[in-house]
Amino acid sequence: MDSCNCIEPQWPPDDLLMKYQYISDFFIALAYFSIPLELIYFVKKSAVFPYRWVLVQFGAFIVLCGATHLINLWTFTMHTRTVAMVMTTAKVFTAVVSCATALMLVHIIPDLLSVKTRELFLKNKAAELDREMGLIRTQEETGRHVRMLTHEIRSTLDRHTILKTTLVELGRTLALEECALWMPTRTGLELQLSYTLRQQNPVGYTVPIHLPVINQVFSSSHAVKISPNCPVARIRPAGKYMPGEVVAVRVPLLHLSNFQINDWPELSTKRYALMVLMLPSDSARQWHVHELELVEVVADQVAVALSHAAILEESMRARDLLMEQNVALDLARREAETAIRARNDFLAVMNHEMRTPMHAIIALSSLLQETELTPEQRLMVETILKSSNLLSTLINDVLDLSRLEDGSLQLDLGTFNLFAVFREVLNLIKPIASVKKLHVSLNLAPDLPEYAIGDEKHLMQTILNVVGNAVKFSKEGSISITAIVAKSELLRDSRTPEFFPVPSDNHFYLRVQVKESGVGISPQDIPKLFTKFAQTQSMATRNSGGSGLGLAICKRFVNLMEGHIWIESDGLGKGCTAIFMVKLGIPERLNEPKLPLMPKVPTNHGPTAFPGLKVLVMDENGVSRMVTKGLLVHLGCDVTMVSSSEECLHVVSHEHKVVFMDVCVPGMDGYEVAIRINEKFTKRHERPIIVALTGNTDKVTKENCMRVGMDGVILKPVSLDKMRSVLTDLLEHRVLFEAI
């Protein structure tokens, strides 16, 4: 058949079937050859294919199959034996390889299948992770919101700002439609709408606090979903839309008193506010868990911030109050000071102004008394004198007392002769007593010291006052004054349990008792005696004429002297006893008993005024040394002379009673010597009296001498009389800081 377009007419194109077989074989071969090519191409393209060996096998199998089919093409016509051989070989190989491949596939196909399952598994996992990622992201975002909210809330200490900020930020973060805060009223029975997000001025909505829904919210620490129809949620005007979901959470309002150290506050005692949050209506949004958590956290933070703000308010208020009080106190103090100053000025002026005319009156009246007067005139003058004396006493008393009360009066301590005080009082009182035919006796205890340290003037005033009272109020009989040293047993008087005197080495308690056998005082009048200006009935009838101040002043003085004064009486008509105790100091035991009491003017002018007094003279200047020695020898002293400070320190001993040293020579330090002598003799009564001789009269020298412990300073040159009086003063008083 020449009409066909196929390959060369070597073949016998007889049968149609044969023709179709021929073509199919050809195409099969083609396909078989192209498959491995494709495989190789794609495998080369992909970097990863784990089954290369399989591929090779498969490739071989395919190639051989293709070869077989290709060779099959030649077998349609008459073919040689070679072709048959090749065909057979090919077929054999193909058989082998295909069997091997088949066997191999048994292993491989399950693997390939499992890859598929793994892929599915991974896909699921990825989806799950995606979901979780989404959750984490939301949580993280929530956290960020919380932090930001907290930061906003805590960045201010103003209550209103805190609450407003909370609502605004919450509204923004959660995209709320409305957010409201209900605060409990003062009574605690209602909740009042205090803050809202959208509405500007929430006016006076209140709901009672004991609604079940509110209780439900308050009893749980979580945010609770509530119905949009309950009273707390019905803030917005009702509309046609579907209201969104509403959540309410409690906000604890903490007070300072709620916090105890050991146990946290009980829930039942807390007050809560209610925060209501509404999602936008018609949005089909739901409250998610993380949003609820956010709301709870925010509510807690708000509570803390509010408590801080409350504390701050408290402290500011307290501080303002304190400042006010301070200012008021300051003002009061200044007023008081002004008053005191005015009073003092007044007193000072009155003191002078009142006394001057008084003196004039008294003086002139006394003078008048001396002149020639008719008896009536004399009587009149005497009355004038008596009245003015009384007035003068009154003035003195009042001024004294006010000074005492002021606290500005101080005791004038000095050494004085106790016996002399008593004697003087006796002398003063004797004339009046003898006129009244009263017998006055004085008993001084044998162990009473002759000298004491105290305020002589006021002590005499006190004794005089007490004795004077006794004389005044006795019509007849006797008055006895007893003075003893109070011993410890007597010190604790049962009548004065609050008075506990403690005697010591350099103090003793003087107890003076004045007993009079006169009219006596009734026991209930005794306390009044010591109060100012109070006069008892019995005293007034006795024509006393006293102002009633006397005993009050005595009491003040006695108290100043750390003592006590009281009056005992067995009743009217049985006389009374006034007793007081004061604390006096014991003067030091010096050489005083050996020396006679020197009056102010030295009466001995004889040459040996200080027999055998051992004196040390230190002076660098030969001439003045000799002169000083001459002076002292003339006065009878036993003089040792030294010319340098080392010699002085070497020679000085406790036998020398006085050391005269020249301190105005430059270069030699007399002060240093004084200090060394002070160091050498530690006991005061062993130390010699140190006196500086100087030609300088200035203050600096005097101060320096005092500073180093010298007892006196004398200006050179010294006259005989001066030296005598200096020595006298020194030995009597042990101190002399003039004689310039």
Add this chain to the structure above:
Amino acid sequence: MDVVNQLQRQFIDYSASLHREGFLDDQFTQLQKLQDDNSPDFVVEVASLFFEDCEKLINNMARALEQQQGVDFKQVDASVHQLKGSSSSIGAMRVKDVCIAFRSFCEAQNREGCLRCLQQVTHEYSLLKNKLQTLFRLQQQILAAGGSIPVVE
């Protein structure tokens, strides 16, 4: 007796003149008071001591002021101070006054002034020495004649 009286009168006059001319002051009278039976030559002793002291001090000061290179004014001052002390102890008023002026020159470190003062001091001192020696001689004469030294107030 006449001689004694005469001598005593001479003594009193001379003493008075010394006081009047300012050579001696009250301190000297005090010293005289200190003289008694226990120390009969007290004043003479003090005077001799004073003369010795004076000469020594004046020599010291002269030597110190002669130094051509840097006079030690401190030393001079110390000596003057001593001299002042001695002269006031004995009652040599004029000497003391010169010493006071001397001291201020020393403080001002004025060499010329110091030298001038030194001359003055020397002059006053010799004057005084002569006068006192005369006085003491009179005293001796009175005592030798059997009289007693009159007390000059």
